[in-house]
Amino acid sequence: MTSSELRTLYSTSVSDCHRALIKEYGRYVYSIIFNKLRLCGTKEDIEECFSDVFADIFIKLDEDKLLETDIKALIGTVAKRTAIDRFRRLCAAQKHIENTDENDMALIPADISVEAHAESSELRRLLISKIKELGEPDSTILIQKYYYNRKSEEIAKNVSMTASSVRSRCTRAMEKLRTKLAEIGITE
Template identity: 60%
Template structure:
């Protein structure tokens, strides 16, 4: 859905627009926030940052006229910046600061490999696309299991299934995913 379509929906029904934005981009935003805050915050911190991001998006979206095309990049940028700011705030409150020697910085810079980063990012994108192709509830189960490290019991509550059903769906979904990845040429 484009920004223009969402803007029209916002005029007709703000509640429906907000629901659609959450449904469409909720997992995407949560993944960004989780990846930024997992080393410095708690689950509550992740949820608070997630809520702050959508509050900012809703307010900004309502009062700006600039949204015409795909808004995924905008949402991703807002999420990344808010999560980084939130992490900085958490580290400041906890009194954490990092001091590095100049030699350490040079070592870090020499270890950075752009080609590996690009390959890893592309592989991650393909993997998420293939998981998404599995459909519901399989995609939700796999993402919650392997990206958010949730237990079968936690996932079962989220998808209204039993824990044993979640485990069997997860096994079948993994097999389907292996086939899809092999068809895409990924066999690692």
């Protein structure tokens, strides 16, 4: 279909012109879209993109932009660009879904060493076990002071002591803890 044939058909009946465009270029547009979306889109995605292409072409036709250019080239360009845009959106949506589902390991930042994280976790476990070996109230005082960043006055209320007693117990408990950690080879 040439520009002059399209112009004549458009002047007689707009709907006949639309039907003729789809009949003439429908397979061409569908093949462009199918080749771009077949790996990431469903049949519905392809059909929706096909509709979007022809809606855009009909808008250009109503604005007289299509009547002055090479029709097949313009239709091919619109189809290709629309399909590429849809492809990008579908791939981005699928990537988002994949990341939230099963690829939790891919979400670990590259600067985090799994080995260092495991060692750190083991060190924390050992530290807590040695703190608990100190007994009460020393273990409670150390945990509340160094893990929960509580002040001596707050800790004193929880363990029924004075703030000065908590401070002195904390100092002595830290010395005992250093000794216990040195016995297993952990120094500061």
